[in-house]
Structures are given as structure tokens and as C-alpha cells.
Amino acid sequence: MGVGIAVLNLNAWYGANHTLQDINLNIPANHVTALIGPSGCGKSTFVRCLNRMHETNPIARVTGTVRIGDLDIYRDCKPVQIRRRVGMVFQRPNPFPTMSIYDNVCAGLKLNGYTNRRALDEIVERSLKASALWDEVKDDLKKKSGASLSGGQQQRLCIARALAVDPEVLLMDEPASALDPVSTAKIEDLIFELKSQYTIVIVTHNMQQAARVAEKTGFFLNGRMVEFDSTHKIFTNPSDKRTEDYITGRFG
Amino acid sequence: MSEIRISQAQIQSDSDMAGGESGAQTAEHEVSAVRKFLMARGNSAIADRVFHGLMVLCALSIFLIVALILWLLIARSQLSWHTFGLKFFYRSFANPETGQSMYWDPVNDRFSAVPFVYGTLVTSFLALLFAVPLAVGVAVFLTEMCPRWLRGPLAFLTELLAAIPSVIYGLWAIFVLVPLLREHVNPVLIGALGWTGLFDNQNPTGLGFFASGVILAIMILPIVSSLTREVMTAVPHSQREAVLALGATRWEMIRMGVLRNARIGIVGAIILGLGRALGETMAVTMVIGNTAEVHRSLLANGSSMAAVIANEFTEAVSDMHLSALIEIGLALFIVTVIVNAFAQLMVWAVTRGTPSQVR
Numbered sequence: 138m139g140v141g142i143a144v145l146n147l148n149a150w151y152g153a154n155h156t157l158q159d160i161n162l163n164i165p166a167n168h169v170t171a172l173i174g175p176s177g178c179g180k181s182t183f184v185r186c187l188n189r190m191h192e193t194n195p196i197a198r199v200t201g202t203v204r205i206g207d208l209d210i211y212r213d214c215k216p217v218q219i220r221r222r223v224g225m226v227f228q229r230p231n232p233f234p235t236m237s238i239y240d241n242v243c244a245g246l247k248l249n250g251y252t253n254r255r256a257l258d259e260i261v262e263r264s265l266k267a268s269a270l271w272d273e274v275k276d277d278l279k280k281k282s283g284a285s286l287s288g289g290q291q292q293r294l295c296i297a298r299a300l301a302v303d304p305e306v307l308l309m310d311e312p313a314s315a316l317d318p319v320s321t322a323k324i325e326d327l328i329f330e331l332k333s334q335y336t337i338v339i340v341t342h343n344m345q346q347a348a349r350v351a352e353k354t355g356f357f358l359n360g361r362m363v364e365f366d367s368t369h370k371i372f373t374n375p376s377d378k379r380t381e382d383y384i385t386g387r388f389g
Numbered sequence: 390m391s392e393i394r395i396s397q398a399q400i401q402s403d404s405d406m407a408g409g410e411s412g413a414q415t416a417e418h419e420v421s422a423v424r425k426f427l428m429a430r431g432n433s434a435i436a437d438r439v440f441h442g443l444m445v446l447c448a449l450s451i452f453l454i455v456a457l458i459l460w461l462l463i464a465r466s467q468l469s470w471h472t473f474g475l476k477f478f479y480r481s482f483a484n485p486e487t488g489q490s491m492y493w494d495p496v497n498d499r500f501s502a503v504p505f506v507y508g509t510l511v512t513s514f515l516a517l518l519f520a521v522p523l524a525v526g527v528a529v530f531l532t533e534m535c536p537r538w539l540r541g542p543l544a545f546l547t548e549l550l551a552a553i554p555s556v557i558y559g560l561w562a563i564f565v566l567v568p569l570l571r572e573h574v575n576p577v578l579i580g581a582l583g584w585t586g587l588f589d590n591q592n593p594t595g596l597g598f599f600a601s602g603v604i605l606a607i608m609i610l611p612i613v614s615s616l617t618r619e620v621m622t623a624v625p626h627s628q629r630e631a632v633l634a635l636g637a638t639r640w641e642m643i644r645m646g647v648l649r650n651a652r653i654g655i656v657g658a659i660i661l662g663l664g665r666a667l668g669e670t671m672a673v674t675m676v677i678g679n680t681a682e683v684h685r686s687l688l689a690n691g692s693s694m695a696a697v698i699a700n701e702f703t704e705a706v707s708d709m710h711l712s713a714l715i716e717i718g719l720a721l722f723i724v725t726v727i728v729n730a731f732a733q734l735m736v737w738a739v740t741r742g743t744p745s746q747v748r
Binding site: 188217221222229231232235236245248249295298299302 | 633
């Protein structure tokens with residue numbers, strides 16, 4: 138089951154660049170939350186703060202509080218610990234090219250020393266089924282490289298890899314922006330299926346995508362969160378003028 | 390020429406359309422000096438062809454040089470090849486006086502390359518054994534852990550090691566490394582590992598295979614570490630992020646996200662280092678001891694293929710002696726060319742990106 142995320146006064150910097158300013162929001166458990174906004178508005182930085190990937194860049198800095206479930210991730214634990222509980226899917230599919238499909242899926246478990254072979258078989262099957270890839274790859278799990286798949290399949294493989302460690306939260310940073318419409322539709326269906334088990338935060342450039350998959354939507358602009366509400370409200374009756382301008386295509 | 394005429398006609402008709410009735414007249418008047426000059430030029434076909442030919446010649450000269458070297462080596466080693474055949478590379482002789490087996494007998498014109506092939510293999514293997522972990526460690530530190538301000542100077546220093554002439558390494562080895570090994574390292578090795586037979590105390594000089602291996606390791610360190618660094622840098626950042634996002638520690642990220650993806654290239658870098666170690670002459674000649682013997686002990690004196698050529702070329706009075714040396718040279722040439730070609734292919738495979746497969 139997923140857990141909720143509470144963000145309090147989150148600020149982030151890249152060098153001297155203040156990319157996130159005073160973000161406050163509550164992301165509900167077992168829902169899909171979409172983050173929209175023009176390029177460079179800080180939405181990607183925001184999700185990267187949720188699993189402390191932001192600080193892997195040596196010039197990056199963060200202040201504020203992020204609570205995932207009961208855990209204050211910047212005070213109660215090390216980055217590696219929170220990343221084991223929060224799965225992440227990146228914009229460009231990044232399977233491990235030197236590993237088979239099977240090894241790609243269980244990379245996170247093997248990395249952490251989980252070696253029960255029978256359990257691994259089950260987890261691989263379950264994760265690939267959950268990411269709707271099982272039927273396409275079940276015959277060459279150990280024969281084919283993760284990089285031999287098509288772009289859309291690779292992205293679903295990356296989702297399976299994130300799901301295999303049974304995370305509480307799944308972060309998706311524009312997961313479909315490098316994919317064709319058919320693959321995008323598959324990923325969106327998948328997100329819809331997955332929300333019963335995981336809390337999902339998805340960054341997207343595509344407003345229709347946000348409207349299709351998310352119950353909650355946050356609008357970011359210039360490092361600030363302008364509005365956060367139910368998706369329906371954001372797209373039909375936004376309270377802020379800037380949100381309205383953005384979703385009606387007047388800028389961005 | 391015909392193209393130029395067409396463009397001239399084009400210009401005329403263009404100005405006709407633009408300038409109306411006066412167009413044809415003004416066009417005749419307004420042929421500028423620059424245009425006249427350009428139209429007067431030929432198509433420069435001959436100059437172009439000469440230039441093309443010259444460049445092809447430059448490119449071919451490289452093949453020509455290699456072919457000439459190969460031809461010389463083959464032609465001049467015929468005598469030894471016909472006399473000893475393939476046995477040159479595995480047979481020993483009995484000493485006519487003592488009956489002991491020996492390999493290199495210039496007095497009686499009997500030669501075998503065994504001790505030199507053995508010496509080359511042993512010293513190169515030792516060099517890889519010492520250099521590879523160190524070089525990969527340097528590369529990992531420089532690409533993944535080094536603070537930015539230290540990265541430049543440290544990389545520069547490692548590259549600088551490659552620029553030192555090998556005779557300087559040899560000198561340093563004779564005056565610093567060999568005494569150090571003799572006084573402090575060898576006694577420990579003999580004490581701790583003497584039972585393996587690889588370390589005995591028959592040789593009091595400190596010269597030999599082990600000293601050669603150590604100096605070779607230092608010499609190939611820069612090439613192996615800089616190539617390893619290159620292939621590690623070629624691994625996309627997204628691979629590192631993918632591993633980090635799974636909750637990897639820094640070491641796990643390097644192992645799974647970087648080294649795993651770069652390993653073909655790293656193997657290539659190692660083999661390129663091997664190529665350098667196989668052919669390295671001066672420093673090895675200065676510290677290997679130069680005896681045509683095969684010993685199990687790494688602390689014993691020996692010789693290598695390159696060392697024997699450098700040492701004996703000027704003293705080789707008989708045709709057979711010279712021919713045997715050249716045959717050793719030919720063997721060394723072929724082996725290093727193959728090793729280097731193989732290594733380059735492996736480095737390219739990573740830095741240029743090949744179709745991925747499960748390895």
C-alpha cells in the first residue's frame with residue numbers, strides 16, 4: 138500500500154539558482170498526482186527532492202521537510218534508505234544494457250543482496266505483469282538484453298524494475314515524453330492500474346495526460362507552486378489566473 | 390566550363406526580368422571585375438587531382454612503412470627460420486661440454502627464443518597484475534569521487550607519467566626501485582611465499598623478473614588508467630541515476646552502473662597496456678638481468694624478447710645470430726600488432742556504442 142507525502146517549506150537550489158521556493162503540499166496516498174507547468178518551472182526538481190536524487194548533483198542544495206508516511210526523509214534516514222522505498226521512472230528509458238530483461242527487473246533486489254531465487258522468479262513475473270510487459274517478453278527473459286526492446290517496452294521494463302522493490306511511492310518524471318502515442322496510452326493505462334497499490338506522482342508536459350490519469354494536479358510556475366487541487370477543478374475552474382492562462386494555452 | 394556558362398546565362402536572364410528593357414544593356418556593362426576574374430578561372434581539375442594524389446600518398450605511406458618493416462623482418466629472419474623452424478619457440482639444446490640444457494648459444498650458433506618469450510610473458514603478466522587494480526582505482530576515483538578542483542591536476546599527473554622517457558624509468562629502477570626491492574621487499578616475499586617456489590634467494594642483485602614487472606606496471610599505469618577513465622566517462626549519466634534511484638550506495642552505483650557498462654572497454658584498456666608492456670625495451674633491459682635462462686623464481690634474472698634484441702644486436706657477428714634476433718623481432722611485431730588491434734576494437738566498442746547484448 139502507498140503512503141501519503143507531506144511537503145513543508147521546501148526550497149531547492151542549483152548553485153545560485155533558486156529553483157524551488159516555499160513549496161507546501163500534501164500528496165494523498167494511493168492516488169495519482171500530476172505536476173504540470175512549463176519547462177524549467179521546477180516540477181522535475183520537486184520530484185527529485187522526494188527521493189533525494191536532487192542532491193546527487195554536487196551543486197544542489199535543499200531545505201525544508203518532506204515526510205513520506207511517518208518518515209522525515211531529510212532527517213530520519215540516509216538517501217539510500219529512502220530510495221529503496223521510493224521507486225523512480227525517468228524521462229528517457231534507462232534499462233541496463235548489459236543485463237538480461239530478468240536481471241534488469243531484479244536489479245534493485247540483487248543490489249541489496251536479496252538472493253532467494255524462487256522468490257525472485259515470482260517477483261520478476263509479478264512486476265512484469267504489473268507493468269503489462271510479461272506477455273511480450275516472457276519467452277526470452279534471460280536471453281534478451283534490456284536494451285534490445287523497443288522504447289515503449291524499455292520504459293515499461295523500467296517501471297517493472299521500480300515496482301520489483303515493492304515501493305510505497307512511485308515517482309515518474311515525464312515517463313511518456315520520449316514515447317509514441319500507442320506506448321504512451323499503454324503507460325497511462327498502467328498508471329491507472331497501479332494507483333490502487335502505490336502513491337504515484339507524475340510530472341508531465343502533456344495536459345491531456347494529466348487530465349486523463351490524475352486525481353490531483355499541481356501547477357508549477359517559476360519555482361513556485363501556483364495551485365494544487367483536484368484535477369477536475371484545475372482544468373475546469375482554476376482559482377488562479379495564471380493556471381487558467383496555462384491550461385488554455387495562452388502561454389507556456 | 391559548361392556549368393559556368395549556364396550560370397552566366399542565368400545571371401543575364403535574371404537581370405533581364407528585373408531590369409526590363411534596359412536589363413540586357415546594363416548587364417553587359419556591369420560585369421564586375423570580381424566576376425570577370427572568377428569566370429576566367431578554370432575548373433582547377435589538375436590542381437585538385439594533384440592534391441588528392443598527394444594525400445593518398447601520405448595515407449599510403451603508413452601502410453608502406455609497416456609493409457617494409459614486415460618485409461625486412463621476414464626476409465632477414467629466413468636463415469634462422471629455415472634452420473630451427475617452429476622449434477625455435479619451444480626447444481632447448483644440450484650444452485656440448487656440461488650436458489645441461491641451454492637455449493642461447495652464440496658460440497655454436499644454436500638459438501631458441503624460449504627464455505625471451507618466457508621473460509616477456511612473465512614480466513608483462515606481473516605488470517598487469519600490479520597495474521590493473523591501481524589503474525582502475527585511479528580511474529574510479531577520478532571520474533566518480535574526486536573533488537572537481539583535484540581532478541585536473543591528478544589526471545594531468547597520471548598522464549605525465551606516460552611522457553617520461555623509458556630510459557629514465559630504467560635509471561630510477563636501478564638506483565631506487567631495485568635497492569628498495571632487494572633490501573625490503575624481496576626478503577619478505579621469500580619469507581612469506583618462498584614455499585611456492587616463485588620466490589627464492591638465489592639472486593642477490595635484486596634485478597630480475599619481479600623488478601621488471603614492477604617498473605613495467607608503473608609505465609603502463611597511465612595508459613590503462615586514462616583509457617579506463619575515458620570509457621567510464623562514456624557511460625551515460627542516466628545509467629548512474631537508474632542505479633542510484635534503486636537505493637544503491639556509491640560503491641554499488643559504480644559497480645553496477647559504471648564498471649558493468651564499461652567493462653568491455655576496460656578490458657580493451659588492459660590489453661592495450663599489455664601491448665605496451667610486451668614491447669617495452671629500455672627499462673626492462675636495464676633491470677631484468679639479461680641472462681638467457683628460464684627460472685621459476687620471479688626473483689631470478691632473465692631476459693625478454695625486446696631486451697635481447699637491444700642487448701645483442703651490436704654484438705651479433707654471425708649471420709645466424711642476427712637472423713635469430715630478427716626472428717624474435719618478427720614474433721614480437723606480430724604479437725603486439727594483434728594485441729593492439731584487438732584492444733582498440735574493444736575500446737571502440739564502448740566509446741562509440743555498439744548494439745547492446747547480454748554479456
